[in-house]
Amino acid sequence: MSITSFYFFIFLFVIAILYYLIPTRNRWWVILIANVVFFVTSTGIGAIGYAISAIVVSYAGALLIQKTDKEPLKKLIVILVIVILVGELAFLKYRRLLVTTCYLFGIDISGDWVQVIAPIGMSYYTLSILGYVLDVYWEKYSAETNIFKLITYTLYFPTLTSGPIMRYDDMSLKIFEAREFQPQKVLHGIELLIWGLIKKLVLADRLSLWVSTIYGSYSSYNGWIILLGIMLFSIQLYADFSGCMDIIMGVSEIFGIDLPVNFRTPFASESVAEFWRRWHITLGVWFKDYLLYPILKSDALQALQKLLKKRFSKKISKKLPTYIGLLAIWITIGIWHGGSYKFIFASGIIPGFFLILEDLLEPVVERINKKLSINTESKIYHFLCRLRTMICILSVWVFIKADSFRQGIDIIKHLVTNRQALPESVSSLITDKVVFTSTSEHFINMFGISVSLDHLVDIFVIAVTFIMVIVVGIMHERGVKIREKISARPVCVQWIILIVALFWVMTFGIYGPAFNASDFIYKFF
Amino acid sequence: MKNKWIIYTISFLIVFVLCFLIVNDAVTPTGDNRKDIVGFYHEKKNSLDVVFIGASSTDYYVAPMELYKNYGITSYDLSAGAMAPSLTKGFIEETLKYQNPKLFVVDLRTIDTRDEDPYKFSNQVRNYTDFMRLSKNRIDMINYCYEKENSGTPQISDYIPYFQYHSRVLVNYPDWIKWELNGRRNDTKGFLISMASDPQEEYIWPSVAEKKKLNEDTEGILVDLLDYCKENEIPVIFTLNVMAYHTDDMIARYNYVNELLDSYGYAFLNTNYCNDEIGIDFETDFMDANHVNLWGALKYTDYIGQYIKTNYDIPDHRGEEEYADWDELLDKWNEEIGK
Numbered sequence: 001m002s003i004t005s006f007y008f009f010i011f012l013f014v015i016a017i018l019y020y021l022i023p024t025r026n027r028w029w030v031i032l033i034a035n036v037v038f039f040v041t042s043t044g045i046g047a048i049g050y051a052i053s054a055i056v057v058s059y060a061g062a063l064l065i066q067k068t069d070k071e072p073l074k075k076l077i078v079i080l081v082i083v084i085l086v087g088e089l090a091f092l093k094y095r096r097l098l099v100t101t102c103y104l105f106g107i108d109i110s111g112d113w114v115q116v117i118a119p120i121g122m123s124y125y126t127l128s129i130l131g132y133v134l135d136v137y138w139e140k141y142s143a144e145t146n147i148f149k150l151i152t153y154t155l156y157f158p159t160l161t162s163g164p165i166m167r168y169d170d171m172s173l174k175i176f177e178a179r180e181f182q183p184q185k186v187l188h189g190i191e192l193l194i195w196g197l198i199k200k201l202v203l204a205d206r207l208s209l210w211v212s213t214i215y216g217s218y219s220s221y222n223g224w225i226i227l228l229g230i231m232l233f234s235i236q237l238y239a240d241f242s243g244c245m246d247i248i249m250g251v252s253e254i255f256g257i258d259l260p261v262n263f264r265t266p267f268a269s270e271s272v273a274e275f276w277r278r279w280h281i282t283l284g285v286w287f288k289d290y291l292l293y294p295i296l297k298s299d300a301l302q303a304l305q306k307l308l309k310k311r312f313s314k315k316i317s318k319k320l321p322t323y324i325g326l327l328a329i330w331i332t333i334g335i336w337h338g339g340s341y342k343f344i345f346a347s348g349i350i351p352g353f354f355l356i357l358e359d360l361l362e363p364v365v366e367r368i369n370k371k372l373s374i375n376t377e378s379k380i381y382h383f384l385c386r387l388r389t390m391i392c393i394l395s396v397w398v399f400i401k402a403d404s405f406r407q408g409i410d411i412i413k414h415l416v417t418n419r420q421a422l423p424e425s426v427s428s429l430i431t432d433k434v435v436f437t438s439t440s441e442h443f444i445n446m447f448g449i450s451v452s453l454d455h456l457v458d459i460f461v462i463a464v465t466f467i468m469v470i471v472v473g474i475m476h477e478r479g480v481k482i483r484e485k486i487s488a489r490p491v492c493v494q495w496i497i498l499i500v501a502l503f504w505v506m507t508f509g510i511y512g513p514a515f516n517a518s519d520f521i522y523k524f525f
Numbered sequence: 526m527k528n529k530w531i532i533y534t535i536s537f538l539i540v541f542v543l544c545f546l547i548v549n550d551a552v553t554p555t556g557d558n559r560k561d562i563v564g565f566y567h568e569k570k571n572s573l574d575v576v577f578i579g580a581s582s583t584d585y586y587v588a589p590m591e592l593y594k595n596y597g598i599t600s601y602d603l604s605a606g607a608m609a610p611s612l613t614k615g616f617i618e619e620t621l622k623y624q625n626p627k628l629f630v631v632d633l634r635t636i637d638t639r640d641e642d643p644y645k646f647s648n649q650v651r652n653y654t655d656f657m658r659l660s661k662n663r664i665d666m667i668n669y670c671y672e673k674e675n676s677g678t679p680q681i682s683d684y685i686p687y688f689q690y691h692s693r694v695l696v697n698y699p700d701w702i703k704w705e706l707n708g709r710r711n712d713t714k715g716f717l718i719s720m721a722s723d724p725q726e727e728y729i730w731p732s733v734a735e736k737k738k739l740n741e742d743t744e745g746i747l748v749d750l751l752d753y754c755k756e757n758e759i760p761v762i763f764t765l766n767v768m769a770y771h772t773d774d775m776i777a778r779y780n781y782v783n784e785l786l787d788s789y790g791y792a793f794l795n796t797n798y799c800n801d802e803i804g805i806d807f808e809t810d811f812m813d814a815n816h817v818n819l820w821g822a823l824k825y826t827d828y829i830g831q832y833i834k835t836n837y838d839i840p841d842h843r844g845e846e847e848y849a850d851w852d853e854l855l856d857k858w859n860e861e862i863g864k
Contacts, residue, residue, distance in 0.1 A: 006681050006688075183527075183530040453695075453696055454696065457695045457696065491533070495537055495540060498537070499540070499541060499544055502541070503544070503548060506687070506691060507548070507552070507691050507692070507694050508691075508692065509691070510692075511688075512682055512688050512689055512691065512692075
């Protein structure tokens, strides 16, 4: 069940009504039932076995860890749980990568076992529940004794599609606490849900058609058009993912449950490091807390640090182990994103490399700024930093959209070398890009290029929606609480805003029989 | 506090639904089909004495304004191109909600088409139901026709056209405004004027004794219609309008249809055997082998008008105060057809 489908909204409506009819203490049972229904309708009943087995293993493992006094036994249990959970995830997610890799060495291991379907949200709930077991091991809180509560937390349905990755101590308070019905909160949740739909169905899905057209025939377009395609993809990816997050958070807010923020205007970042602290926040924090810090605190790296301090300087002894840790987690992040070498490089190794390079060059940049007396507080300097960050990010994302790493290299090559006449390229792009309606009789001549009314409407809608997203982003960056500001306005103004927003997504959203169900990009991770 | 939110929510939903109905109307395509069907709803209640139902074999054939001019018969073509035969029963039901006609004239051209290809109309249902007023009858028609025309399962967008056409709003807007300003009237009462001319060879339908049984689905649709008309005592005649071609299977099928209609006590007027009476000129009166043009339509309308006047007691409304709007439209009609 897609979270942008009509059936999902019917499902949400029914669940919300039931939720608030049930006495407050028992409301989490409604969430549990909703989780199971959503899971089964999204992936099929066969896949629930994987999820339940992962939860049972974690439940039993956490209780055993808590009961045991002996540290070696605790460690063994944790390792066992990690191996089972990660093993299950690896098998279901990376079996095709394994087949491809073996094939490169001339070994054919393909078969029916490759066709097994991974359950929805597996990449996300595995991290959530792994974090829970590790937190119990590190004695942050006690293990959960009620397995149904653990299932409710792990398979919390709004987060199954694209996260965010939850923490048990934070979410359990919110999901299981008795809470009165707060109409204002429900309204805010609906407003956020609508905003997410605007970003996803209007901006991201309209852009995807232009991006697919450019990427589909990149060799025939001028380099500037290819650059446009890369830039449009970055907007599409942001709108898709953050739109999804807004829908998920809005849905959760309807039940009075606040989810952790996953995006904080990432395009306002002035460094690559800052970007990754603002983009997919919960993933970065999870890997930092559960992988990076344990790696840095590990005996091996502590020993290396001591050795480097003896042989070299204190600075190198701190930096090099950190870089090793960073590379390790970024490779893992790349693997987590997808079972292909494209993601290992584009979502893992290359961003990790940029982070390390940025850190290495920081003193050099500082010296240059000082030497040239550059005012680092000026608006132009901030703008140039943002531009530099975007170039680094876009150079990585060109691979995300490409079919393979090799194709990504080819696209960059064509970006630099393609010299077709720009007007002809623009005309080809407009001809190639699919139209939504039969408006062949409505054409307008613009700068010598024949443009259909359909395309003009499309460009207008994308431009207006994009401007709305930028304005909202700037307001968020300045700490403006938009939904509270709307609530403070007279009722008729609130209604106008709500109705315009609803009709904007209902009219210009990409959905309906003419289009395929628009899946979220991050659903496939 | 709780009451305030309940009032707020209900009020908002009412306003939203009203806005939705307006926007739903604005995005729905404003083509001939819509103008034909919506124009019907704008006729004065119980003002029509005859309603013609069918596909383009009615649209291009019967000119209601000409019928009124020559015979004083008030009528309407509740028809649209390639209209699936399974829609006929629903449209009769829809008519009876707003009108009390003394006669229905149903053309059966599409029976042969459907019998030849059971999937012919599978994508056509919404081309008519989209333009009907929201009602239980409309929902029933969608469900019935999707099943009968092998159209699969109806989707949400089949019941609520907005979800099919939502992206068209800026494209459809100019046509919609123009149509709204004209008060949604259909001044030709559903008739489509065609000045095109495609000379055909002189054509005489052979008399064939053979009867070919319809396939189960097609016969099922026809039987449902006949049972409905019989149970509700609906006055109806069935026609097959003139064409410039035939197949032996077609003639055999209509022989079977004739027998079936006869068993229900309904008349079947196959006008393909009446070319001389109608005065059809194959050289000038056709726009293609399947349809007459304006000149053919005027002759056909005159023929059917005479037939109705002779066999049915339909009043002459010319000059009546209640029908002054019809008299006023005659000038426009005459100007339209160049007389």
